[in-house]
Amino acid sequence: MSRNRTSIVDIARAAGVSKSTVSLVLQKSPLVSESTREKVNAHINDLGYIYNRGAASLRQSRSKIVGIVVNDLTNSFFAELAVGMDMVVQSAGYVQFLAHSGESVDRQREVISSMRENGIAGLILSPARGTESSDIKALVESGIPVVVVVRNLPGAKVSTLLSDNYAGAKAAVRHLIELGHQRIAFMGGFQDTAVFGERLRGYRDALQDADIPADERFIIHSAPSRAGGVAALERLIGIAERPSAALCLNDAVAFGVCDGLRANGLEPGKSFAIIGFDDVIEAKTAVPALTTVSVDPQGMGQRAAQLLLKQINSGQNDQESIVTSVRLVVRQSCGAPVKQPEEMA
Amino acid sequence: MSRNRTSIVDIARAAGVSKSTVSLVLQKSPLVSESTREKVNAHINDLGYIYNRGAASLRQSRSKIVGIVVNDLTNSFFAELAVGMDMVVQSAGYVQFLAHSGESVDRQREVISSMRENGIAGLILSPARGTESSDIKALVESGIPVVVVVRNLPGAKVSTLLSDNYAGAKAAVRHLIELGHQRIAFMGGFQDTAVFGERLRGYRDALQDADIPADERFIIHSAPSRAGGVAALERLIGIAERPSAALCLNDAVAFGVCDGLRANGLEPGKSFAIIGFDDVIEAKTAVPALTTVSVDPQGMGQRAAQLLLKQINSGQNDQESIVTSVRLVVRQSCGAPVKQPEEMA
DNA sequence: CTATATAATTGGAACGTTCCAAAAAGGTCA
DNA sequence: TGACCTTTTTGGAACGTTCCAATTATATAG
CATH class of the missing domain: 1.10.260.40 (lambda repressor-like DNA-binding domains)
Known part of the structure; x- marks a missing residue:
């Protein structure tokens, strides 16, 4: 009391x-x-x-709180993203409401509305699957800066910070092709997210550039999680002329695919080449070390937070769209000829 | 604006x-x-x-905000813990400040003080390594309910929610002994945390109960992370009469140990038995599936949040200490056939 | 129709701050 | 000394709510 x-x-x-x-x-x-x-x-x-910061912000009608909504904290990509945001938010003297939507738009709506009641100065949103631009319309119109990260939200008049999914996926597939693979799968993810769409487009274009015909059976949907990866692989195994390599929607799926391969007596990186996406921390230490497209989630979180703070401080929220570049990190899971067996660095 | x-x-x-x-x-x-x-x-x-919730809580001097401080969000144990808390906190109509101390007590202090200024109704703290009970004394004395989770904070007059580390470790080691192992290592973690101490005690007592002499070389310190597990295994490899099994401080370390084994041409679950601790989501789908002591982090988060809310609502914060029971989940990573020491050399 | 109980509504003070205009306190100079 | 700066300090209104005591409207009984 x-x-x-x-x-x-x-x-x-x-x-x-x-x-x-x-x-x-x-x-x-x-x-x-x-x-x-x-x-x-x-x-x-x-x-x-x-x-008493509450009393102060009542008077000056501007708070030192930012809202952060992330769709799945248990996915280490988002956890790292959140940590990156936390760092810059804290050191700017702000404090964050961090909520987890669990991919539920209803939950997301509740959470955002609760944040509004609590008077946030700005919001960083990694939208749950199925989010509409209308879901944040009211917030935006009330003049509160919003930065959308990771997933695009078409039609919303807000700043966005996305990684270059298209270029990353394209580079990854090109790499697999250069390694001699012809039958390349795209594994994990659901139709309706922008991230999926962009990465898939990169995959398709890389194949096309190499004059490799696309095979729709090689595109395997699943939850974007480790368990999803396991499931996706099970379905892949059933295909007659099985691919020899796969680009996965993200690292979690890639790990799941590795698990699935082992469970089927196949060795990831030897009998099947795998490339992930995101470069979460475990990617480096896993065995085999995961070849992946690095998007530096923590850095991305920092940039998103900086962008938001800039808008809060300047008072004018002219929308700004940043696409951060990505980089293919070649490790062992794609079986690249760069064989440095005992390279523990 | x-x-x-x-x-x-x-x-x-x-x-x-x-x-x-x-x-x-x-x-x-x-x-x-x-x-x-x-x-x-x-x-x-x-x-x-x-x-305007801020204005309301100014008047009624009681807010609908709880603070949550977690030491490492990128560790999926804590991420899940946070998600569990989030669920009950949200649905009770509260909103949470979630901060990440990154194991820094300075950071933790700043964060807590910032939360106080923002008028939290209660705090759930998973203390950073080296936290003293004096660090939260002022907060507690001001009458704000505090629940300490995961790690003990001796001397603090607060409610705590811990898992039964001692019993879990003991059961795990007993299981390894029943499988025939005699040379069992304890891997990962640092001296100065209560969690480490309790689990180590369970390990020692299980050995003693079986009249197996303790070998101090088999206790290997490392960071409580996947990378730490890799490092710990490297050191274990060097030991002349190498153990045939290990209990790891947590699942992250256990995964690291698996990685390290593979990098050394050994197969986890076959040539070496491994048991983890925590039962994070990946434990089930990993290959080999990880035998581990399940503490149900998400459930623990929920219970912690419920405990806190109870104290907030009742107004009386009589301290309450809950030890949640744990359960050994036997999967594949411990299925090692027993090998005699000479065969290992 | 009055008296009385009950239901519904209301003005104003309070919460802890910030901000503004205005006042007080010092200095300087003729 | 008084006039005029400059530097410090200060009441009081405001922010958007809640809560209390007091008021008004409505129903019930005599």
Whole structure:
């Protein structure tokens, strides 16, 4: 039942000054003389005063809270993304509401509305599958800066930060082709996300550029998770003229595919080449180390947060769309001829 | 920049009632007549009114925000823990500040103090390594309920929710002994955490109960991460009379140990038995599926959140210590046939 | 129709801050 | 000394809610 905490007027009384002066001290205003500043600060420590940010933002109608909504925290890509955001948000003196939508648009809506009630200064949203631009229309119109990350949200008048999914997927498939693969699968993900679409487009175009005919049976949908990867592989195994390589929607799927291969007595990276997408931390240490398209989730989180803070501070939210470049990191899971067996670095 | 949003008095004016009445409608008070309730609600929707929770909690000096501090979000154990908390917190109408201390006590201190300024109703803390009970003393004394999870914080007058590390470790080692193993290692973790201490104690006691002499060389410290597991295994490999099995501090370490074994041409679950701890989601689908002590992180998060909410609502924070029971889940990674030491050399 | 109970509504103070205009306190100079 | 700066300090209104006591409207009984 939080007993009444000491307020600005308590310390004003104790220090024998007005509450206005105490307020000035708190905001480190140069208007207050050195001597009173010290006196006031002494009493602040003395009484164990705690600043009430809620009251402050009520008055100035601007808060130091940002909302972050992520669709799946248990996916390490998003966890790292969140950590990156956390870093810059915290050090800018903000604090974050971090919520997990679990891919549910209903949940997402509730969460966003709750954040609005709590007066966020801005929002970073990695939209749940099926999110419509209308879902955040009201928020945007109320003048609160919004940055959409990872997944595109067509039609929304907001800033976005996406990785170059198309180029990354294309580079990955080109690499597999250069390694001599002709039958290449695309595994994991569902039709209706922009990320899936872009990566698939990169896959298709790379095949086309190499004059390899597309085989629709090689495109295998599944949940974008490790378990999904296992399931996808099971379906792939059934195909008569089985592919020899796959680009996976993300690293989680890629790991699942590795698991599935082993369960079927195949060795990932030897009997079947795999490339992931995202470059989560485990990609480097896994065995075989995962060849993947690195999108640096933590860095991306940082950039997203910076973008948001810039908009909050400038007050003008002109929409800005950033596509961050990606980089193919060749490790062992694609069976590249670069054989450096004992390279533990 | 948030332009002046519409307030309770705006809708009062529009509906031709007093702001008090609107307030009553908002809190679903039975005192207001059906007809005016409808009228007011209509105007609320009409004007796109958004409740200002900050103003409300200023007045009633009790907020709907809980703080959650977790030491490492990129570790899926903690990510799942956070998701579990999120679920119950959200559905109780609260919203959460979720922060990541990254095992830094300084960071943790900043974060907690920032949460206090923002007026949290309670805090769930998974303390960073090296946290002292004095670090949360002020918070506790101010009457804000605190629940400490996962790691113990001796001396703090707070409720705690821990898993039964001792019993879990003991059961795991007993299982390995029953499988015929005599040389059993304990891998991963650092001396100074309570979790490490408890699990190690379970390990020691299980060995002692079976009259197996302890060998201090078999206790291998490392970071509690996948990379740490790889490193730990490298050190284990060097030991002359190498163990044939290991209990790992957690699943992340166990996966790292698997990686390391493969890199050394050994097959986890065949040439070497491994048991993890935590039962993160990937444990089930990994190859080999990981035998592990299940602590159900998500469920634990839920229980922690429920405990906190109970304390917030009852107003009395009598400290309560819950030890959640754990369960050994036998999968494939421990299925090693027993080998005599000379065969291993 | 009055008296009385009950239901519904309301004004205003309060929560802890910021911000503004205005006042007080010092200095400087003629 | 008074006039005029400059530097500090200060009341009081505001932010959007809740809560209380008090008021008004409505129903019920005599």
